[in-house]
Amino acid sequence: MQARSLTLDSVVKTYDGEHRAVDRVSLDIEAGEFVSFLGPSGSGKTTTLMMIAGFEQPSSGSIRIAGRAIDRVPACDRNIGMVFQNYALFPHLSVADNVAFPLRMRGVPKAERKRRVAAALEMVGLGGFASRQPAALSGGQQQRVALARALVFEPDVVLLDEPLGALDKAMREHMQIELKRIHRDLGVTMIYVTHDQTEAMTMSDRIAVFNAGRIEQIGTPSEVYFEPRTRFVASFVGDSNLFEGRSLGDGRFTLDTGDYRARKHFGTTAGDPIDVLLRPEMIHCGEAVARNGCDVQLELLIDTMVNYGDSVLLSGRCDSTSLRVRVRGPEARDLSLGARCPVGWKSSDLHVVA
Structure with a gap:
């Protein structure tokens, strides 16, 4: 599959000529990258995706795939695969016919269609499901069919609009791994829209953090998490x-x-x-303060404890400073509300948000 680069240059979208849903977004995505658009509802991430897909037109700016402008190219002629949250499968067609649909629309001969559909279904782990109807599948299986349909015609770019939002936690985590495997195997350019930080951190080569129609930061998961450039990114991610x-x-x-x-x-x-x-997990508690050579040492008065099983989030005050501390579950066994606990961190773990 041929991967293509994607470029957004000062893209603006306004519906009333005054308020900008997308405000001068510029972004270069390399061929074969997996980039997530992460942000809260109304931040402009989905509108940006819809403009790339061709379902919305930019008010100004340009969008290019491999250097070719696609701003005025109809959605059906952009060679872009799309996976929606609600699957958007045809209920009256079999799994195989759903996957074959974009090939039929492109006039691919029947024998070639059959070969490509079989290969696409094998790729998503549904090789034995070709004759089934969508209603006979689980949510995760339906999402796999939608993914196979988006990949079967060898698109230049694949767009995924919160595709795992309707799945339960276990299936969502499994599909994250599968999506990353498919991306690695195919090397296709993928853009993934989500408000789930874990999804973005788990799967992305880079993350574009959206807020109020703009990209506040674009970087690797590590850069966005440990070196946020704005207060919004620091507070929204993690x-x-x-x-x-x-x-x-x-x-x-x-x-x-x-x-x-x-x-x-x-x-x-x-x-x-x-x-x-200062990330809460960078703070040590109890005996771990001395063991980890913390050069900042305080005492926390605990007023809230949230148990996640493998970790516990402590909230409280060190004199006038409010502090959130995440410690390993076993380290919190002897702690209780109202207790005082030594806490500390290394000053090198502090990050100035520029």
């Missing part, structure tokens, strides 16, 4: 402690808990207010 601090200049800053030096340069001058991120 759990967080966000401290308000002040720059001291020369890469140094101050918080209520002390003065520190940033791991990376940040572009502010002395006296400027800054936001500083």
Whole structure:
């Protein structure tokens, strides 16, 4: 399958000429990349996907596949595969006929259609289901049929609009693994829209975080999680402690808990207010504080405990500082509400949100 690059250049979408649902989005996606559009409802991620698909027209800007402008190309002529959340299968057609539909629309000969459909169904693990009707399948199986249909005609790009949202947790996690395997095997360019951070982190080569119609950050899952560029990204992706601090200049800053030096340069001058991120899992508790060589050591008064089984989220205060701490389940066995617990972290784990 031939992978293609995709470029969005200052794409704008407005429905009333005043408010922008998508506001000057620019993005370069390399051939064969798996990129997730992550953001809350109304952030512009799905509208952007619909413009790539051809179901919406940009108000301005351009969209190109492998350098060819597709802004005014009808959706049916863009050679783009699409997988929807609601599967969108034809209930009166068999699994094989559903998958074959885009091939029939393209005039592919019957023998070639049969070969491609069989290969596509084998790829998604449904080789023995060709004659079944969609109503006889589970939700996960129907989603596999929809994926096979989107891939069978060898598209340049595959778009997935929250395709796992209707599945239960176990099936969703299984399909995440399967999607990543299929992407790895085929090398096709995939764009995946989701509001689920775990999905985006698990499957993506890069994540584009949307907010208010714009991309706030594009980066690898690690970059987006550990080095967010804005306060929104820091708070939306994962759990967080966000401290308000002040720059001291020369890469140094101050918080209520002390003065520190940033791991990376940040572009502010002395006296400027800054936001500083500390992920809850980077904080140690109890005996682990000394064991991990924490150079910041405080005492947490616990006022909330949320047990996730493998981990426990503690919330409380260290003097005037609110703190969220995620510890391994066994480390929280002796803790209780109202207890005081030593906590600490390494100052190198603090990230200045530039």
